[in-house]
Amino acid sequence: MKVLTLNFLTCAVKTCKSSSDSFPLHPKDAELASDDVEVNPQLLVNLLPRIDWNALRTTSTELGFPQLPEQPPTAEELGADEKVLKDLHSLLIETQIMEGKLVCGHCGHEYAIREGIANFLLPSHLV
Amino acid sequence: MSRPEDTLAADIHYDDVEARKYTTSSRIQNIQASMTQRALELLDLKSPSLILDIGCGSGLSGEMLSAVSEEEGGPHVWVGMDVSASMLDVALQRDVEGDLMLADIGQGVPFRAGAFDAAISISAIQWLCNAENSDTSPSGRLSRFFNGLYMSLKRGGMAVCQFYPKNDVQKQMITSAAVKAGFGAGLLEDDPNTKNVKLYLVLTVGSSAVASKGGDITGVVAGMDDVEVQDHRRKGKTGKGEIKKGSKAWIIHKKEQMELKGKIVKATSKYTGRKRRIQF
Numbered sequence: 422m423k424v425l426t427l428n429f430l431t432c433a434v435k436t437c438k439s440s441s442d443s444f445p446l447h448p449k450d451a452e453l454a455s456d457d458v459e460v461n462p463q464l465l466v467n468l469l470p471r472i473d474w475n476a477l478r479t480t481s482t483e484l485g486f487p488q489l490p491e492q493p494p495t496a497e498e499l500g501a502d503e504k505v506l507k508d509l510h511s512l513l514i515e516t517q518i519m520e521g522k523l524v525c526g527h528c529g530h531e532y533a534i535r536e537g538i539a540n541f542l543l544p545s546h547l548v
Numbered sequence: 549m550s551r552p553e554d555t556l557a558a559d560i561h562y563d564d565v566e567a568r569k570y571t572t573s574s575r576i577q578n579i580q581a582s583m584t585q586r587a588l589e590l591l592d593l594k595s596p597s598l599i600l601d602i603g604c605g606s607g608l609s610g611e612m613l614s615a616v617s618e619e620e621g622g623p624h625v626w627v628g629m630d631v632s633a634s635m636l637d638v639a640l641q642r643d644v645e646g647d648l649m650l651a652d653i654g655q656g657v658p659f660r661a662g663a664f665d666a667a668i669s670i671s672a673i674q675w676l677c678n679a680e681n682s683d684t685s686p687s688g689r690l691s692r693f694f695n696g697l698y699m700s701l702k703r704g705g706m707a708v709c710q711f712y713p714k715n716d717v718q719k720q721m722i723t724s725a726a727v728k729a730g731f732g733a734g735l736l737e738d739d740p741n742t743k744n745v746k747l748y749l750v751l752t753v754g755s756s757a758v759a760s761k762g763g764d765i766t767g768v769v770a771g772m773d774d775v776e777v778q779d780h781r782r783k784g785k786t787g788k789g790e791i792k793k794g795s796k797a798w799i800i801h802k803k804e805q806m807e808l809k810g811k812i813v814k815a816t817s818k819y820t821g822r823k824r825r826i827q828f
């Protein structure tokens with residue numbers, strides 16, 4: 422699971438839909454890997470306004486990375502500063518959770534991740 | 549031909565053996581690739597986008613999204629949902645670039661509002677019509693799916709779902725579930741009345757998507773071969789889309805007229821009226 426995807430994923434349990442605690446899901450016992458992916462500046466510019474920056478800061482800290490700045494970079498900064506672009510690319514697109522769990526802060530449900538694939542199948546009483 | 553959709557649950561049908569057989573068949577590879585290409589054409593994305601692949605399977609559809617060149621507005625990144633662990637396992641072995649999730653779309657689409665630029669689904673959503681048991685019904689699963697999909701797409705976003713309905717009842721059931729969730733919906737048929745007929749449900753979120761494509765849901769699929777429009781929110785506008793100049797229907801119509809006049813015309817093929825890109 423990419424950090425990018427985690428920034429958009431919420432708990433699937435029905436009763437968590439209306440709770441703000443169900444996002445972002447919290448990684449637990451995460452084993453990370455980094456893929457080599459070519460930088461796609463246009464993609465990042467397109468995604469930037471949709472990234473929940475506070476959630477990304479939380480995720481980044483929980484995964485043991487250095488604290489992100491309080492404010493997201495602007496589109497201009499992304500275009501002008503190679504390092505800002507590379508760092509964001511590496512965090513969002515290249516960093517993967519290979520093994521571990523994602524835990525909902527509202528209901529406590531744990532979604533297992535194996536070989537990079539998160540299991541979101543729910544027992545029917547939670548749907 | 550028997551339809552596994554009518555008797556089995558998808559994760560049972562697509563076991564390790566079937567997943568491998570499915571993915572290694574060059575016939576299937578070709579069909580899935582061309583339908584995904586068609587879906588991309590309909591989405592008409594201008595820049596690298598985040599796309600949800602619904603029922604992504606072993607990645608035959610998704611890998612086309614990664615393969616879109618820079619000149620054509622790509623490459624796109626995608627997240628794939630599938631209920632079959634065996635299909636996803638094959639996707640892993642094939643090292644596809646999308647992010648994969650094991651999930652049942654009949655349980656919903658668990659992303660925050662406005663996450664995706666677009667969504668595609670190739671040969672998957674007819675599966676939602678089966679598998680009735682004590683705690684799920686097709687209508688409940690369809691509505692959870694379309695409601696979740698509607699929420700997870702950005703305003704102005706689009707989804708294209710190619711599917712194989714068993715009959716008109718299923719076709720209607722799926723389309724009206726999408727409309728009920730709030731989508732603007734059009735149905736597009738390629739090669740109608742042949743055994744290769746392909747049906748695409750074209751869905752738009754919010755009026756801006758429609759406005760940018762000509763101000764009407766018919767505009768979204770206009771000029772793209774035969775279009776049948778079913779927009780239940782706007783009574784009086786249902787029925788066949790108007791025949792647009794240059795569209796396949798228009799060309800066929802012209803050909804028929806010319807044939808009547810005794811002229812020799814090229815046989816109609818599935819490429820008739822296709823938009824061609826300028827080659828450099």
Ligand SMILES: C[S@@+](CC[C@H](N)C(=O)[O-])C[C@H]1O[C@@H](n2cnc3c(N)ncnc32)[C@H](O)[C@@H]1O
Pocket residue numbers: 558559562580602603604605606607608609629630631632635651652653654669670671672675676
């Ligand atoms: C014919 S395959 C198509 C796979 C891929 N889109 C392609 O073009 O090759 C249909 C896929 O839909 C998946 N599917 C069926 N029902 C599903 C559901 N309820 N949730 C998620 N995936 C489902 C199946 O597991 C299968 O992988």
Ligand SMILES: [Zn+2]
Pocket residue numbers: 432433434437443525526527528529530
């Ligand atoms: Zn929860």
